[in-house]
Amino acid sequence: MTRHMDYCDTSPAMHLLKVRSHQREELVEFTDEVQHKLKESGAEEGVVILYVQHTTAGLTVNENADPDVPRDMLHALRTLIPQHGMGFRHGEENSDAHIKASIVGPSITVPFKDGELLLGRWQGIFLCEFDGGRERKVVMMIR
Amino acid sequence: MTRHMDYCDTSPAMHLLKVRSHQREELVEFTDEVQHKLKESGAEEGVVILYVQHTTAGLTVNENADPDVPRDMLHALRTLIPQHGMGFRHGEENSDAHIKASIVGPSITVPFKDGELLLGRWQGIFLCEFDGGRERKVVMMIR
Amino acid sequence: MTRHMDYCDTSPAMHLLKVRSHQREELVEFTDEVQHKLKESGAEEGVVILYVQHTTAGLTVNENADPDVPRDMLHALRTLIPQHGMGFRHGEENSDAHIKASIVGPSITVPFKDGELLLGRWQGIFLCEFDGGRERKVVMMIR
Numbered sequence: 001m002t003r004h005m006d007y008c009d010t011s012p013a014m015h016l017l018k019v020r021s022h023q024r025e026e027l028v029e030f031t032d033e034v035q036h037k038l039k040e041s042g043a044e045e046g047v048v049i050l051y052v053q054h055t056t057a058g059l060t061v062n063e064n065a066d067p068d069v070p071r072d073m074l075h076a077l078r079t080l081i082p083q084h085g086m087g088f089r090h091g092e093e094n095s096d097a098h099i100k101a102s103i104v105g106p107s108i109t110v111p112f113k114d115g116e117l118l119l120g121r122w123q124g125i126f127l128c129e130f131d132g133g134r135e136r137k138v139v140m141m142i143r
Numbered sequence: 144m145t146r147h148m149d150y151c152d153t154s155p156a157m158h159l160l161k162v163r164s165h166q167r168e169e170l171v172e173f174t175d176e177v178q179h180k181l182k183e184s185g186a187e188e189g190v191v192i193l194y195v196q197h198t199t200a201g202l203t204v205n206e207n208a209d210p211d212v213p214r215d216m217l218h219a220l221r222t223l224i225p226q227h228g229m230g231f232r233h234g235e236e237n238s239d240a241h242i243k244a245s246i247v248g249p250s251i252t253v254p255f256k257d258g259e260l261l262l263g264r265w266q267g268i269f270l271c272e273f274d275g276g277r278e279r280k281v282v283m284m285i286r
Numbered sequence: 287m288t289r290h291m292d293y294c295d296t297s298p299a300m301h302l303l304k305v306r307s308h309q310r311e312e313l314v315e316f317t318d319e320v321q322h323k324l325k326e327s328g329a330e331e332g333v334v335i336l337y338v339q340h341t342t343a344g345l346t347v348n349e350n351a352d353p354d355v356p357r358d359m360l361h362a363l364r365t366l367i368p369q370h371g372m373g374f375r376h377g378e379e380n381s382d383a384h385i386k387a388s389i390v391g392p393s394i395t396v397p398f399k400d401g402e403l404l405l406g407r408w409q410g411i412f413l414c415e416f417d418g419g420r421e422r423k424v425v426m427m428i429r
Contacts, residue, residue: 011331014399045154047192047284049333051397053406055349060245063198072231072238073245076224081362088358095358102346102359106409107395109250111194111284113157118282120196123249139404141333141397143286143429188297190335190427203388206341215374215381216388219367252393254337254427256300261425263339266392286429 012041015140017050021132025078027062027070028127031119034140039115041142048117049141051107056097056131058104059138064124077103077130097130104128155184158283160193164275168221170205170213171270174262177283182258184285191260192284194250199240199274201247202281207267220246220273240273247271298327301426303336307418311364313348313356314413317405320426325401327428334403335427337393342383342417344390345424350410363389363416383416390414 015037019030038048052059063069081096088095108125111118119125127136158180162173181191195202206212224239231238251268254261262268270279301323305316324334338345349355367382374381394411397404405411413422 011399014331014397045157047286049395049397051395051404053404053409055347055355055406055408061198061249062241062245066233068231068233069198069238069241072229072233073242075231076229076238076242079229080223080366086358086362086365088354088361090352090354090358095355095362098348098355099359099362102348102414103246103389105248105391105394106347108248109192109194109252109395111157111192111282113154118194118196120198120280122198123196128245137406139397143333188300190429204341204392205384205388209376211374211376212341212381212384215372215376216385218374219372219381219385222372223366246389248391251391252335252337252395254300254335254425256297261337261339263341263423265341266339271388 013142017138017140019127019136019138021129021134021136023133024131025074026129026132028129029064029124030127031125034125035117037140038112038117038142043142044115045113046143048110048112049107049143051139053137053139056094056101057136058101058106058128059108060104060126060128061108061123062126063122065122094131100130156285160281160283162270162279162281164272164277164279166276167274168217169272169275171272172207172267173270174268177268178260180283181255181260181285186285187258188256189286191253191255192250192286194282196280196282199237199244200279201244201249201271202251203247203269203271204251204266205269206265208265237274243273299428303424303426305413305422305424307415307420307422310418311360312415312418313360314415315350315410316413317411320411321403323426324398324403324428329428330401331399332429334396334398335393335429337425339423339425342380342387343422344387344392344414345394346390346412346414347394347409348412349408351408380417386416
């Protein structure tokens with residue numbers, strides 16, 4: 001299947017965001033970048049779909065005020081699904097990352113109105129990195 | 144960022160649903176309210192997007208026939224991620240709720256045709272409350 | 287509520303896919319079928335929404351190169367939420383399947399451009415069967 005890596009910003013409704021992680025496990029917030037691209041598009045009302053093109057990272061929405069919330073989340077997932085010791089067969093020592101990615105999920109959909117994401121007061125949009133640090137690609141669509 | 148709390152029913156495609164929980168952990172079904180708003184809109188075919196504006200509650204679709212299914216779900220999540228004892232740092236004693244919210248996810252997307260949600264025979268739409276009881280806001284978009 | 291089981295391919299934007307599982311727990315890839323229906327539709331740019339009409343199966347995106355990745359995923363979920371021994375009350379001995387279905391989630395949304403799903407290099411679309419083998423219905427919408 002042909003893979004399209006060159007669609008970045010070729011349409012006002014579609015963007016390729018690059019999100020950089022620096023640790024093996026990290027929640028990287030990128031709310032501002034999404035909001036900025038949404039404003040630029042001029043769209044008034046609809047939904048933003050974010051989709052991560054990787055199998056060891058996911059996307060979520062959670063609290064962005066206290067950094068202990070992302071920390072506790074990674075800690076709990078690591079406790080439940082440790083990198084080693086569960087008898088994984090996949091040879092790259094990152095089965096835990098694949099599993100966490102599917103638990104969190106590869107995409108989120110956030111409504112917007114008047115060009116503003118309808119996030120709750122404490123909500124931010126996070127890349128969930130489970131096998132970094134890396135640059136990760138997130139497709140953003142406005143619909 | 145400006146937060147929009149007054150967009151309730153200002154557009155035929157967007158609604159603000161309020162879902163009330165009464166316990167700390169509870170699955171609250173609100174399928175009928177979603178179906179009712181969809182019918183009112185007159186839309187024929189598309190998708191309904193539901194998005195919860197909170198960081199300690201999520202949304203899911205699951206069985207609504209036997210109340211033991213939601214009960215077992217909350218029980219299993221509580222067993223895996225207890226409120227206390229995992230060494231959480233976040234000071235509000237609700238890290239478990241934040242984590243469960245991301246595991247279940249903040250949004251669901253359900254297709255519809257002829258103005259009817261295309262739910263399977265046993266499926267209902269639930270707010271997953273992990274830090275209630277409270278009134279929770281769910282944005283509904285028809286697309 | 288009237289359930290619509292006859293909407294299969296009545297609209298160019300909506301399809302009913304049937305995905306067959308053969309074991310109680312199995313990840314069944316059906317990327318090619320989704321891509322094929324998308325091509326047939328002639329749609330250029332947008333999102334594909336996939337929605338499973340069952341409460342003991344889910345949908346995910348993950349690696350489709352090494353079969354040990356799906357195997358490890360089912361193994362980890364089974365370790366965390368075994369079929370027996372957690373004190374479940376639901377009488378059908380499939381509470382574990384209901385819970386795993388909500389953890390993975392009932393729907394995924396994948397963007398496309400030029401008629402091609404914007405999947406990452408290693409990504410495939412999977413039905414997550416937790417109470418099979420069965421034929422499962424997945425609604426596909428193009429938007």
